[in-house]
Amino acid sequence: MAGVTQRVFTNAAPTLLDILQFGRGHGGADFLVFADRRWTFDQFFADVDALAATLQHDMGVQPGDRIAIAMRNCSDWIITFAASVHVGAVAVLINSWGSAEELQFTLRDSDPAILAADLPRTRLGVDVLSERGIPVLFSDVDGDETGLESVPHLDVRTIRDAVAAGRGRDYVKAPQATHDTALLLYTSGSTGHPKGVLYRHIAVGQSLMHMMLVGFLGVEFGGPVELRAEASVEAHLVTVPLFHATGLFGGFLLPCAVGHKIVLLRKWDAETAMQVIEAEKITMMSTVPAILKDLLTHPRLADHDVSSIARVAAAGAATPADLPDLISDKLGIANRSSGYGMTETTSVCATMSGPVFDLKPTAAGIVSPIIDLRVVDVEEEVLPPGHEGEIQLRGVIVTPGYWHRDDLTHDAFTSDGWLRTGDLGRIDDDGFLHITGRIKEIVIRGGENIAPVEIENVAYRHTGVKEVAVFGVPDDAMGEELAMVCHPQPGFAPTEDELRRHMRNALPGFKVPKYIRLTDTPLPRNASEKIHRLAIRNNFTVDPIPSDSPASATRRPESVRRVVTGHDTQGKAVFVEDRLVEPISVAMTSTVYHQLWRADAPSTFPDSGAIGPSTTFFPQLGGYRFFLLTLPPGEGHGNLDGVDIDAGLRELQDKLPGVLETNDFDSPGMHTTETVDMEIVLSGEIVLELDDGIETTLRAGDVNIQNGTRHRWHNRGTQPAVVAVAMVGASRAKPS
Structure with a gap:
C-alpha cells in the first residue's frame, strides 16, 4: 500500500461482512445474553x-x-x-x-x-x-x-x-x-x-486473525484450557464499551466468528458482574486492568462462585505491578494475557498470553507479525533495543487517517508513513515491548523527566492501595511537581506518611510525590474504563483539601514533636527539638530577610512571589524563626549575603541548651564559594516525627530567590547535608 510492502495473514476474512457470516454457521448455539x-x-x-x-x-x-x-x-x-x-x-x-x-x-x-x-x-x-x-x-x-x-x-x-x-x-x-x-x-x-478514526475492511479482518493467532499460540505453548465449574460453552463477559475497539473486537466480532456466548452488562458493577459470572458460567474476561482489579479486590468476591473463569486478558492500560499475583491468588489460574494497542491500530500491536505472559508479566507483549514497530528519540532518530523513546507503528491494521481531518492526519504520521503513537516505551533484548508512559503525561520536574506509570507501579505494591493516579502540577520553582491521588483497598486506611515512606523505599527522592491525597471514592475513569488521569489532574488543587472533606483523608499534622535534620551514617536526620511547635506555610519576599525574626514578629509578610509559598517556617522555637533545607550530594544552594548559617545555629543552641542539638554544624563536604549574583533554587526536605511517632517528610525548600547577592553552597559529600537557615536579627542581614 502506498508503495510500502506490508505483511498480512493470507487466510484472514477480507471484509467485516465475511466475519459476521461466520456466525451464521453456529445455528442454535447460545450467542447473546442481555x-x-x-x-x-x-x-x-x-x-x-x-x-x-x-x-x-x-x-x-x-x-x-x-x-x-x-x-x-x-x-x-x-x-x-x-x-x-x-x-x-x-x-x-x-x-x-x-x-x-x-x-x-x-x-x-x-x-x-x-x-x-x-x-x-x-x-x-x-x-x-x-x-x-x-x-x-x-x-x-x-x-x-x-x-x-x-x-x-x-x-x-x-x-x-x-x-x-x-x-x-x-x-x-x-x-x-x-x-x-x-x-x-x-x-x-x-x-x-473527538476524531473519527477510519477503519478499512482489510484491517478488521487482519486484526481478528491476529487475535486468533494469539489464542492458538496460547494453546500451543500452554495446552488447551479446559472448561471449569460445570461450564459447558465458552462465555465472554463484556465489560468495556462496544464503541471502542477492545469491546467491539474482543466482545462481539471474535466470539461471533468462533461461536462463543457473550453476556452484556448495562454498566460495570462488580456486584452485578459476580452474580452474572456465577449464573452464566463465564469463562473469559477481556477487559482493562482497572475493572479486573475492581472485581478481584471486591470484599464480597468470596461470596460468589467465580471459578468458571479460566482466562483473563488485561489490556488498554499499563498493568499494575500487583495484578498478576492477584489473578493467581483470586482465580487460581495461570493462563492470563496482556497487550498494547490503540484505536488507530484496531487495538493491535503487541500481545502475549499463557506461558509467554509468565516470562515478562509486566511487559505489554510481543509485537504482532503484521505490524512494524520502531522506537525513536525526540529527533525521530531510530533507537536500538533497550532505549526508551516514542513508539511509532506501520502496517496493514494502521488507520489511513482521520475522517475529514487532513491536518490531524498529517500531524499523526511521519513523512515516511509511521504513526506517531505518543506512547513511550522500549523493546528489551528478548523482543518484549514495555510501555513506560505517555509523552503528554511525562512530568518534567527541575529538568528531570519522570514517567507517572513508574511511580504508580510502586504505589500498587502497597497492600492498602486499590487505585492510584500520578500526574504533574505546576510549580513556580521546579516547573512541575508530582501529585498522587490514591483510593485505598476496602478495610485499609493508609496515611499519607505511610505511603510516602513506602515510595521512598523504592524511588529516588525526586520521584516521591510532593502532594499525596487519599479519597474514599473510586477514581474517575474515561470511556475506555481507564483511570482518567487528566480529569483527576484538572480537578486537583495544591491547596490542602479540608480534613472533613470526603475527597481527602490526607493527614495534616497539628504539631511536631521532633524536628529531625542533619545526617547520620544512614543519611537520616539528627537535629532534635523536643518542644511542640506549630508548622506554618507562608508566602515570603526577600524583605523578610531584613526583619527581626522573633516570636512577636508578624506571621505573614508581603507576597511578591520572590519566595514560593511552599517554604515552611517554624515559629517560636526559642523566640526565633528559621527554615530548613537539605542539599543532596553534588547540588548547590544559596542564601542572601550576610546571613551566617553556622553562627545562627550556634546562637540558637546557646540560647536553648539541652533543647537544640546538632550532630554537625559544618556538614561533611559542605563548602562556601564566591559571592555570585545568579538565580538560585533552594530545594530539599526534612523528616518530622509527629506526636504519635509517625514520621512524615516536610519539603522546606523549592524556594526561588530571584534577586540579590548570595553565597553559593555546594554539598561535595556523599551523604545528604542539611542547612537550617536561622534568621536571628536584623544586625545579621545585609540590606540590598
Whole structure:
C-alpha cells in the first residue's frame, strides 16, 4: 500500500461482512445474553436480517451511508451494528459516555443518514437531529420514546418496531471491497473534539486473525484450557464499551466468528458482574486492568462462585505491578494475557498470553507479525533495543487517517508513513515491548523527566492501595511537581506518611510525590474504563483539601514533636527539638530577610512571589524563626549575603541548651564559594516525627530567590547535608 510492502495473514476474512457470516454457521448455539433476554445465533441473525430489510427498504440506506450508534452496551447496539454492515453502511461508533457537545460535534462531523440511540443520547443530540433532519432509530433500553414527545420535528422509529416490520422481507447484501471504509470510531475526546478514526475492511479482518493467532499460540505453548465449574460453552463477559475497539473486537466480532456466548452488562458493577459470572458460567474476561482489579479486590468476591473463569486478558492500560499475583491468588489460574494497542491500530500491536505472559508479566507483549514497530528519540532518530523513546507503528491494521481531518492526519504520521503513537516505551533484548508512559503525561520536574506509570507501579505494591493516579502540577520553582491521588483497598486506611515512606523505599527522592491525597471514592475513569488521569489532574488543587472533606483523608499534622535534620551514617536526620511547635506555610519576599525574626514578629509578610509559598517556617522555637533545607550530594544552594548559617545555629543552641542539638554544624563536604549574583533554587526536605511517632517528610525548600547577592553552597559529600537557615536579627542581614 502506498508503495510500502506490508505483511498480512493470507487466510484472514477480507471484509467485516465475511466475519459476521461466520456466525451464521453456529445455528442454535447460545450467542447473546442481555438482561432477561437470550438469543441463539439463529435468532440473532433473524433479527439482524429483519432490521437490515427495514433499513434498506423503508429508511433508504445506501451502501456507503453512515449509521451512527450512540447507546449503552445492549442487544440493540449489536443488532443495529450487524444490520448496518449487511446493507453496506459505515457504522459510526460514538462515545456514549461523552458530553452533549461531543455527541453533537460527532453528528455534525460524520453527517450520518441515521442515528441509532437510546433516550439519554437522543436527548443530548436533539439540536443537531432537528437541525439536520436526521432520523432516529430508537432503543428503549433506557426509557421509551414517550420521553421525546416534547421534541418537535424529530423522526423516531423504535428498533423493536423496525425489526418487526422487516421480518420475512428480503434485502440485498451490499458488496464490499477490502480497502473500503468499514467503520468510523470516534476517540473519547478527552482533549479537544473527538476524531473519527477510519477503519478499512482489510484491517478488521487482519486484526481478528491476529487475535486468533494469539489464542492458538496460547494453546500451543500452554495446552488447551479446559472448561471449569460445570461450564459447558465458552462465555465472554463484556465489560468495556462496544464503541471502542477492545469491546467491539474482543466482545462481539471474535466470539461471533468462533461461536462463543457473550453476556452484556448495562454498566460495570462488580456486584452485578459476580452474580452474572456465577449464573452464566463465564469463562473469559477481556477487559482493562482497572475493572479486573475492581472485581478481584471486591470484599464480597468470596461470596460468589467465580471459578468458571479460566482466562483473563488485561489490556488498554499499563498493568499494575500487583495484578498478576492477584489473578493467581483470586482465580487460581495461570493462563492470563496482556497487550498494547490503540484505536488507530484496531487495538493491535503487541500481545502475549499463557506461558509467554509468565516470562515478562509486566511487559505489554510481543509485537504482532503484521505490524512494524520502531522506537525513536525526540529527533525521530531510530533507537536500538533497550532505549526508551516514542513508539511509532506501520502496517496493514494502521488507520489511513482521520475522517475529514487532513491536518490531524498529517500531524499523526511521519513523512515516511509511521504513526506517531505518543506512547513511550522500549523493546528489551528478548523482543518484549514495555510501555513506560505517555509523552503528554511525562512530568518534567527541575529538568528531570519522570514517567507517572513508574511511580504508580510502586504505589500498587502497597497492600492498602486499590487505585492510584500520578500526574504533574505546576510549580513556580521546579516547573512541575508530582501529585498522587490514591483510593485505598476496602478495610485499609493508609496515611499519607505511610505511603510516602513506602515510595521512598523504592524511588529516588525526586520521584516521591510532593502532594499525596487519599479519597474514599473510586477514581474517575474515561470511556475506555481507564483511570482518567487528566480529569483527576484538572480537578486537583495544591491547596490542602479540608480534613472533613470526603475527597481527602490526607493527614495534616497539628504539631511536631521532633524536628529531625542533619545526617547520620544512614543519611537520616539528627537535629532534635523536643518542644511542640506549630508548622506554618507562608508566602515570603526577600524583605523578610531584613526583619527581626522573633516570636512577636508578624506571621505573614508581603507576597511578591520572590519566595514560593511552599517554604515552611517554624515559629517560636526559642523566640526565633528559621527554615530548613537539605542539599543532596553534588547540588548547590544559596542564601542572601550576610546571613551566617553556622553562627545562627550556634546562637540558637546557646540560647536553648539541652533543647537544640546538632550532630554537625559544618556538614561533611559542605563548602562556601564566591559571592555570585545568579538565580538560585533552594530545594530539599526534612523528616518530622509527629506526636504519635509517625514520621512524615516536610519539603522546606523549592524556594526561588530571584534577586540579590548570595553565597553559593555546594554539598561535595556523599551523604545528604542539611542547612537550617536561622534568621536571628536584623544586625545579621545585609540590606540590598
